[in-house]
Amino acid sequence: MRHSCFITVGPARFRIGSDWRAPIDQLRQLYSDYPLDEGVPDFTVRLQATSALRRVVRPQVAIAGDFTLPDAVPLPLEQGLLAAEMAMNLQMALGWRRHLLLHASAVSRNGRAVIMTGVSGAGKSTLSALLGERGWRFLGDEFVLLDPDTGMIVPFPRPVSLKNTAISAMEREVDDDTRFGPVMRDTPKGTIRHLRPRTEAVQLMARETRPALLLFPRFGYPRAVRRVDEAESFVRLTQASTNYVALGERGFDALTGFVRAMSACAIDYADGEEGVEMVERLWSEQGAKTGARAAAA
Amino acid sequence: MSVLRFAALPETALKRVPLGGLEAIYHVPSGITHLLAEPVPDLLDALARLGPGKAASAAEVLVAVAERFDIVGDDPGEAPVAVVAERLAELAQLGLVAVRHDA
Numbered sequence: 244m245r246h247s248c249f250i251t252v253g254p255a256r257f258r259i260g261s262d263w264r265a266p267i268d269q270l271r272q273l274y275s276d277y278p279l280d281e282g283v284p285d286f287t288v289r290l291q292a293t294s295a296l297r298r299v300v301r302p303q304v305a306i307a308g309d310f311t312l313p314d315a316v317p318l319p320l321e322q323g324l325l326a327a328e329m330a331m332n333l334q335m336a337l338g339w340r341r342h343l344l345l346h347a348s349a350v351s352r353n354g355r356a357v358i359m360t361g362v363s364g365a366g367k368s369t370l371s372a373l374l375g376e377r378g379w380r381f382l383g384d385e386f387v388l389l390d391p392d393t394g395m396i397v398p399f400p401r402p403v404s405l406k407n408t409a410i411s412a413m414e415r416e417v418d419d420d421t422r423f424g425p426v427m428r429d430t431p432k433g434t435i436r437h438l439r440p441r442t443e444a445v446q447l448m449a450r451e452t453r454p455a456l457l458l459f460p461r462f463g464y465p466r467a468v469r470r471v472d473e474a475e476s477f478v479r480l481t482q483a484s485t486n487y488v489a490l491g492e493r494g495f496d497a498l499t500g501f502v503r504a505m506s507a508c509a510i511d512y513a514d515g516e517e518g519v520e521m522v523e524r525l526w527s528e529q530g531a532k533t534g535a536r537a538a539a540a
Numbered sequence: 541m542s543v544l545r546f547a548a549l550p551e552t553a554l555k556r557v558p559l560g561g562l563e564a565i566y567h568v569p570s571g572i573t574h575l576l577a578e579p580v581p582d583l584l585d586a587l588a589r590l591g592p593g594k595a596a597s598a599a600e601v602l603v604a605v606a607e608r609f610d611i612v613g614d615d616p617g618e619a620p621v622a623v624v625a626e627r628l629a630e631l632a633q634l635g636l637v638a639v640r641h642d643a
Contacts, residue, residue, distance in 0.1 A: 473559035474575060481573065488571065492555065495566040495573060499557040 244289060250331075251278040253388065253399040253448050254341065257331055258284035262292045263302065266323030273324070273402050273424045273437055276445040286310070286334035290326055293317050306330040310337035322427050325435055328404065335386055335399075336485040342388035342397055343490055343497045346483045349387045349396060350379035355455035356396045357522060358387050360483045366462030369409040370518045372438060376416050377519065381444040382452065391490065391497035394504065395451040400444045402437040410436045412515055456529050457507040460518060464511035468521065471507040542641040545595035546628045548587035549638060556581065567635060574634060579609045580627055587637060595640050598625035 244260025246267040251257075261267050271279070288308040292298035302320040306312075310333055318326045335344065347360035348371035357374075359367040368384040375381030381400050388397040402424065405413050410426070417423070417438065424437035439445075457476060471479075480498055481487050487494045506529055512518040555566040563581040565574045586604035590596055596604070602624045632639040 472561075474562040474564070477559050477564055478575065491571050492566060492568060495555060495557075495564070499559065499564055502559065503557070 244291075249279055249281045249284060250274050251280070252331075252401050253383075253397055255286070255335065255339065255399070256282060256284045257334065258287045259290070259327055259331075260287065261290040261323070261327075262298050263290070263304075263320060263323060265320065266290055266304070266327055269324040269425060270327055272421075273439055276439065276442050286331070286338060288327060288330040288334060290323055290330070306333070308334060310334050316431070318430070322430055324424055324437070325427050325430055328401075328437070331401070332385060339388075339486060340489065342390055343487065343494050343501075344485045345387040345389060345480060346385070346485060347387040348384040349382035349398075349452075350374040351382055351396070351452040352379050352526070354452055356382060356452040357456045357458060357526065358396070358454055359458045359460050359522075360387075360480065361460055364462070366460050366512070366515075366518060368403055369405070369412065369462070369515055370460055370522065372403040372405065372409075372413055373416060373515050373519050374522060375403075375440055375444060376413075380447060380452075381440040386485075389454070389497055389501055390451065391493040393451070394454070394497070394500055396454050397451050398444075398448040400440045400448050402439045405436050405438055407433045410434060413438055454501060454505055456526060457502070457505045458522065458525070459507070459509040461509065461511045462518065463513065466513060466517060466521070467509075467511040468525070469509045471509050473502045473507075476502040476505075476507045543597055544625070544629070545597050545640045545642050546587055546601065546632065547593065547595040547638040547640065548584065548590065549636065550592070551588075554584070554636065556584070565636065570635060572634075574636065579605060580631065582608060583624065583627055583631065584636065595638075595642075598622075598628055601628065 245262055246264050247260040248267050248270055249258050286309050290304045291307055293303045293305045297303045303317040304320055304323045304326040305317045306315050306326055308330055347358050348367040349356050349358045350371050359370055361367050371384045383399040384403045386399050388399050390397055422439040427435045510521050512521055553568050557564045563576050582605050586601050599621050602621050631637045
């Protein structure tokens with residue numbers, strides 16, 4: 244490849260190659276706080292032209308690499324950064340075996356994590372991004388990595404993929420414009436802009452965290468809280484995991500241990516402010532229960 | 541007419557974890573996870589108590605679980621032994637119990 248860079252996020256190391264310079268420059272800007280040292284990568288991603296002509300004439304970026312989807316549609320070069328992000332997600336989703344992967348976001352405070360999972364559009368990314376600006380450590384907005392051996396959460400704090408109305412919400416929240424990537428319009432998911440997490444989240448990304456609270460958020464609905472039992476949590480998380488089946492017995496042990504160790508709630512919220520307030524409230528209640536149990540013991 | 545008899549799988553074939561009122565069961569040979577409600581896990585327990593290689597008919601299993609459960613089918617007229625036989629047959633189809641045909 245003509246242009247390339249290495250990016251390390253949490254335990255995973257990526258080598259990104261490209262036929263064009265622009266996506267690599269954008270990645271270097273977006274990941275400027277991350278380790279970019281060269282070494283043996285876990286995954287290689289290639290952003291390549293669909294034909295020699297397409298490198299210069301209305302350039303189209305096709306995703307290639309260790310793991311690919313046969314029907315992936317090429318993206319215009321202006322969305323090359325998005326292509327790289329999608330390709331990195333794909334490598335993790337299809338190739339990562341060291342941890343149980345949950346399609347979820349996570350933040351932590353005082354060494355204990357809140358895990359938020361839901362379908363695309365449920366607001367888990369935005370909620371984790373908001374909390375990450377308000378005193379919580381951002382652990383990731385796309386994948387939560389659960390260590391089957393220890394039950395700990397391994398941070399994977401990629402830049403947050405903000406979509407549509409979440410972009411303006413986070414632009415109001417974050418003063419530092421250098422933390423944002425380029426605005427990409429008319430993508431398959433609408434308008435997208437990436438936000439680099441706070442520096443501390445990246446500096447601490449090797450520090451694992453114990454899971455404490457599991458939430459199933461749903462954005463855009465009247466306020467509601469419902470307790471979710473272990474069996475429902477288990478079923479929903481098997482659906483939210485990209486590698487539960489591939490991990491076999493390790494995945495079963497990890498996930499059953501995970502849901503049995505935590506309180507879980509489904510929360511509906513109308514907007515980001517209400518979502519943050521609800522997470523804070525549930526967190527306080529959780530802390531009070533934990534404290535009461537410790538006192539009783 | 542042959543009588544179906546059921547037996548537990550080897551102990552290492554199933555991993556069972558209670559999750560609230562249900563039970564998650566990982567079938568090691570196939571790698572498939574099942575989520576089962578009462579009284580199905582109790583049927584597995586009853587077969588496991590027989591010991592390795594021992595089999596029981598639905599009627600014998602019914603006796604073993606009758607202390608804990610009033611077995612009632614969707615149809616109130618259905619005999620309890622028929623309900624247990626249906627559940628055991630379903631478990632056999634899933635590969636979670638072994639089945640034998642005794643002449």
